[in-house]
Amino acid sequence: MTLEDLVRLRRARDLMDRDYAEPLDVPALARFALMSPGHFSRSFRAAYGETPYSYLMTRRIERAKALLRRGDLSVTEVCFAVGCTSLGSFSSRFTELVGENPSAYRARRHDEGAAIPACVAKLRTRPVRNGEAGRGGAPVA
CATH class of the missing domain: 1.10.10.60 (Homeodomain-like)
Structure with a gap:
């Protein structure tokens, strides 16, 4: 995983922290992070130890x-x-x-x-x- 990927994942995680009450899903978060949904989910889990959905919940x-x-x-x-x-x-x-x-x-x-x-x-x-x-x-x- 590149440093650029980590920065994008952090921005997506910050979005979840800030806008947790908004309708957020993996495709929307992946678009925000400029990644495909599959790559975003795998990378997020590798970086933070849980899936994006689990983190948001x-x-x-x-x-x-x-x-x-x-x-x-x-x-x-x-x-x-x-x-x-x-x-x-x-x-x-x-x-x-x-x-x-x-x-x-x-x-x-x-x-x-x-x-x-x-x-x-x-x-x-x-x-x-x-x-x-x-x-x-x-x-x-």
């Missing part, structure tokens, strides 16, 4: 957790606010990454982390697949 779930902690939106409203179009798929992925369903997450207290600096809390609460927790990934919150 992790970002969406990360943002959904913050919205659910606020408690002023329903699970359905949060689902659509973070760019998901299927409540079932959102709930399944949320449960896979967080370890509890969105309704249970929203209903429980979240004040235990109130005294933790935001930079530490962000790292600590970053969602990861349950299988990744044992491989040195961030712990499941």
